[in-house]
Amino acid sequence: MTPRDAADSQLAAQYEAYPYPARDARDEAKRLVVGSPSHLREIDHWIFGGQRPAGQGLRVLMAGGGSGDGTIMLAQQMQSLGRPGQVTWLDRSAQAKRVAQARAAARGLENIRFEDGSLLDLPGSGLGPFDYIDCCGVLHHLPDPAAGLAALESVLAPGGGLGIMVYAPHGRTGVYMLQDALRLLAPAEDAPPDRVEIAKRLWKQVPETAWLRKNPWIDDHIKGGDAGLYDLLLNPRDRAYSVPQLAELVAGAGLRIECLLEPLRYDPDSYLADPKLRARARALDPVARAALAEAICGNMGIHIAYLTRAADPVQARPWQEDATVPVLRELDGPALARALRPDGVLPVTFDGLRVAVPLPRLAAALLARIDGRANWGEILDGVVAGGASRDQALRDRDALVQAMERMNRLLIAAPA
Numbered sequence: 001m002t003p004r005d006a007a008d009s010q011l012a013a014q015y016e017a018y019p020y021p022a023r024d025a026r027d028e029a030k031r032l033v034v035g036s037p038s039h040l041r042e043i044d045h046w047i048f049g050g051q052r053p054a055g056q057g058l059r060v061l062m063a064g065g066g067s068g069d070g071t072i073m074l075a076q077q078m079q080s081l082g083r084p085g086q087v088t089w090l091d092r093s094a095q096a097k098r099v100a101q102a103r104a105a106a107r108g109l110e111n112i113r114f115e116d117g118s119l120l121d122l123p124g125s126g127l128g129p130f131d132y133i134d135c136c137g138v139l140h141h142l143p144d145p146a147a148g149l150a151a152l153e154s155v156l157a158p159g160g161g162l163g164i165m166v167y168a169p170h171g172r173t174g175v176y177m178l179q180d181a182l183r184l185l186a187p188a189e190d191a192p193p194d195r196v197e198i199a200k201r202l203w204k205q206v207p208e209t210a211w212l213r214k215n216p217w218i219d220d221h222i223k224g225g226d227a228g229l230y231d232l233l234l235n236p237r238d239r240a241y242s243v244p245q246l247a248e249l250v251a252g253a254g255l256r257i258e259c260l261l262e263p264l265r266y267d268p269d270s271y272l273a274d275p276k277l278r279a280r281a282r283a284l285d286p287v288a289r290a291a292l293a294e295a296i297c298g299n300m301g302i303h304i305a306y307l308t309r310a311a312d313p314v315q316a317r318p319w320q321e322d323a324t325v326p327v328l329r330e331l332d333g334p335a336l337a338r339a340l341r342p343d344g345v346l347p348v349t350f351d352g353l354r355v356a357v358p359l360p361r362l363a364a365a366l367l368a369r370i371d372g373r374a375n376w377g378e379i380l381d382g383v384v385a386g387g388a389s390r391d392q393a394l395r396d397r398d399a400l401v402q403a404m405e406r407m408n409r410l411l412i413a414a415p416a
Contacts, residue, residue, distance in 0.1 A: 087112050090117055129158075164304070175218060246305065258306045320398070321376070362383060
């Protein structure tokens with residue numbers, strides 16, 4: 001077993017007292033919590049390049065599964081789409097396990113396996129290998145995040161990949177200042193309920209000059225209940241990663257970043273219209289370009305990344321093959337087509353930052369035919385039958401892909 005330091009013991013006590021995020025199994029009848037990483041469509045696309053057959057069993061590890069958001073989402077998506085495989089939930093918190101198990105039972109999910117333990121103990125545990133590993137919001141709480149990522153890599157199957165989320169510094173402006181204050185007012189040795197009470201009192205009293213008061217992108221202390229407040233402001237170990245720091249962590253584990261979500265957010269061209277600035281930005285390497293976007297936007301509170309082994313070949317996504325089936329992630333093609341503005345510009349908002357994405361002339365005709373079943377050959381045939389030339393349909397298809405893949409909205413479905 002991995003030895004624990006004082007902060008690690010405090011973390012364990014925290015998640016027993018306040019499983020995170022706060023969830024009620026009764027809400028499963030009302031909604032499915034959907035997000036990134038670990039959306040099945042994203043895994044098919046960013047990890048497997050739209051080339052791994054849907055009928056091939058998927059072995060998944062949720063490392064630090066908590067109260068189960070990612071576990072329930074992916075298990076439900078697999079069940080709904082008839083995808084074989086199993087999702088293994090792994091965590092140290094008995095209370096979080098009870099919550100996640102109750103949520104699974106409420107949905108009748110039988111493709112989840114629950115395991116107790118720390119991801120740091122994965123090497124030699126007998127668990128795995130796994131085709132896909134989720135580690136969302138965990139690495140930044142570990143005593144040695146590099147050791148944690150190495151432990152995950154040790155149980156990754158050949159050709160597999162990971163989806164991770166870590167905190168980012170700029171969008172969390174104000175958080176670490178109040179954490180410092182609460183270390184003085186509510187030391188870690190106090191009982192968790194007492195610390196929560198003091199944190200609530202402090203939040204009511206901090207002046208308007210406190211940076212967290214001015215940060216509209218962080219609201220866990222307001223909307224996340226006691227668990228959200230504790231995780232944000234009272235967590236005993238919490239570090240944030242800039243893009244270059246994340247890239248260094250990933251490379252140290254022998255992995256590479258396949259995608260930062262959403263790619264459009266990490267492209268300086270999304271924000272810089274000045275041609276001289278664009279020219280200078282385009283001279284930078286990909287990590288530096290993403291770091292530039294992070295620095296000038298200031299609103300990124302997390303980084304979500306899909307990773308594969310650096311030694312594995314880069315997956316070429318077969319966008320231009322007629323047999324490829326495009327799928328819209330959480331969007332309805334015909335409804336989106338009807339809602340497009342006459343000027344062909346799609347307005348997109350990322351945490352308060354508006355970006356105008358120009359779409360090609362035939363975008364509506366193409367989007368109206370994307371239903372997750374029709375392949376590109378069938379879609380293009382329909383557009384041509386509607387009066388467009390084949391060449392124009394192909395050019396506009398490629399332009400639509402370029403625009404909407406970068407938003408993480410137009411992806412490749414797993415082949416049947």
